[in-house]
Amino acid sequence: MKDMNELKKSVNDRNVELVWIGLQKTGRDKWQSSSGEPVLYLNWATGQPDGRDDCGMMSNGEFHDLPCSNTRYFICNNTNTGLVFVNQMMNWRDAQSYCRQNHSDLVSVRNQNENQQVQQIIRDRQLPRSGSGSHVWIGLFRVRDSWQWSDQSDSSFRYWKSGEPNNAGGGENCTNVELNAQGQWHNYPCNSQYPFVCHEDKLILIKENLTWSEALRYCRRNHEDLVSVHSDEIQHEVMxxxxxxxxxxxxxxxxxxxxxGIWFWVSGETVCYHNWAPGNGTSEEDCEHAVRSGAVQSGGDQRWISRPETDKLNFICSRY
Incomplete structure (x- = not known):
């Protein structure tokens, strides 16, 4: 709703009644990770997913889709202790809640190595090779929302007007906002012509692998600066x-x-707001071998970590 309010404020012309926003019907369902990380690895068994079910489990090292109401054993991820097998049978939603309350989340299987780790835990438990015993929930579920944002960002927020989307005239696969007091959404044919509202991210991820100093020069040459994170709001944007x-x-x-012996932001702010991973961000850094710079983990809890500045990583530029 904060974004909606900003959108309405940005349109100063009172004669404008409808504006396009970047929501379009694509007809694609997608599989998502319970932890919110991008799903880059899907090790489906032959014939899977079959399109009928919405929750993911592993059996014999391969992924299958199952009805979320089925009960299975499951594996949680714990940030401190690693993977935890839970010897209770629950449906997928209850398993997710259990993991979030007692550990971190249902396990994410992001690559072949993690696939083998989960498979080994199942083997070590000597679960039955057939039947539901060998089927273990993982943190994978399908979103049956065929409406997608044009920048590919994830959001479950929808603000449809009552009765919308109705596809009344057929082919109404794009979305505009009615700029009245409510500002609710309608679906319209994409070839209709209306004013529109553009959006520019304040932060931009650069997928080039550069040293910290190279990244700093890149951001200052092409944008404003490497991002400084001095509030919960900016940390949320970084995440x-x-x-x-x-x-x-x-x-x-x-x-x-x-x-x-201190950490500092290149923009000049002192480091008052902290999001360090355990064991990182101390003043006693190893200064003999390499200058240390700060990075944010791209997975997991997305905490800050100390890295040698010669490491080559992606980086985030700020447009502030």
Missing amino acids: NVVKGASTEAVWLGLRHSCTV
């Missing part, structure tokens, strides 16, 4: 942007000074 990274960590505008 949204960093999900698309191709490296396990992403440079921030965070630097360690060996001279005075």
Whole structure:
């Protein structure tokens, strides 16, 4: 709703009644991770998914879709202790809630190595090779929302007017906003002509692998600066942007000074707001071997970590 209010404020012409927004019907369902990470690895068994069911499980090292109401054993991910097998049978939603309350989340299987780790846990438990015993829930589910944002961002927020989307005239696959007091949404044919509202992200992920100093020069030459994170709001924006990274960590505008033994932002702010991973961000950095700079993890809890500035990573530029 905050975005909706900003949108309405941005249109100053009172003669404009409808404006396009970037929501379009694509007809595509998609599989998502319970943890919110991008799903880049899907190890489906032959004939899977069959299109009927919405929750993911693993059997014999391969993914299958099942009705979410089925009960199965499951595996949680714990940030501190790793993977935890839960010897209780629950439906997928209850298993997800259990993992979030007692650990971190249902396990994400993001690559072949993690696939083998989960498979080994199932083997170690000596679960029955056939039947539901060998089927273990993982943190994978299908979103049956065929409406997608044009920038590919994830959002479950919808603000349809009552009775919409109705596809009344056929082919009404694009969305506009009625700029009245409510500002609710309608579906219209995409070839209709209306004014529109553009959006520019304040942060931009650069998927080039550069050292910290190279990343700093790139941002200052092409945008404003490497991003400085000094509030919950900016950290939330960073967490949204960093999900698309191709490296396990992403440079921030965070630097360690060996001279005075402190961390500082390149924009000039002091580091008052903290989001360090355990064991990182101390003043006792190893200054003999490499200058240390700050990065944010692209997966997991997306905490800040200390890395040698010669590492080559993706990075985030700020347009502020």
